[in-house]
Amino acid sequence: MADQWTAIADADELAPGQMKRVEAGGKRLLLCNADGRLHVVDEMCSHEDYSLFLGCIQDGRIKCSLHGSYFDLETGKPTTDPANEPICTYPVEIRDGKVYVLPTKAMGA
Numbered sequence: 312m313a314d315q316w317t318a319i320a321d322a323d324e325l326a327p328g329q330m331k332r333v334e335a336g337g338k339r340l341l342l343c344n345a346d347g348r349l350h351v352v353d354e355m356c357s358h359e360d361y362s363l364f365l366g367c368i369q370d371g372r373i374k375c376s377l378h379g380s381y382f383d384l385e386t387g388k389p390t391t392d393p394a395n396e397p398i399c400t401y402p403v404e405i406r407d408g409k410v411y412v413l414p415t416k417a418m419g420a
């Protein structure tokens with residue numbers, strides 16, 4: 312299957328600290344603005360099936376609000392217990408005022 316960049320938001324849609332649930336390539340993903348830097352990661356925590364959308368973004372990491380694990384938004388790696396598996400991260404690009412993700416290119420997990 313050819314790589315397919317998918318538009319998921321306007322470039323200025325999210326303020327720092329905000330996130331948005333999106334679907335792309337049949338996956339449930341989260342677009343996160345961490346201090347002005349955009350990241351796309353899996354929506355669901357790797358520890359249990361719980362949405363990271365219910366957590367918050369702090370210092371370049373996303374916190375799962377169920378058991379408190381943090382994941383690095385750049386690498387997807389957990390930085391605190393109890394999660395010990397990474398979440399996937401995805402390439403992001405901004406073009407013509409839109410944010411695009413490449414959902415076929417999961418990295419990290």
Ligand code: FES
Nearest residue numbers: 356358359375378
């Ligand atoms: S479900 Fe996310 S840390 Fe347990």
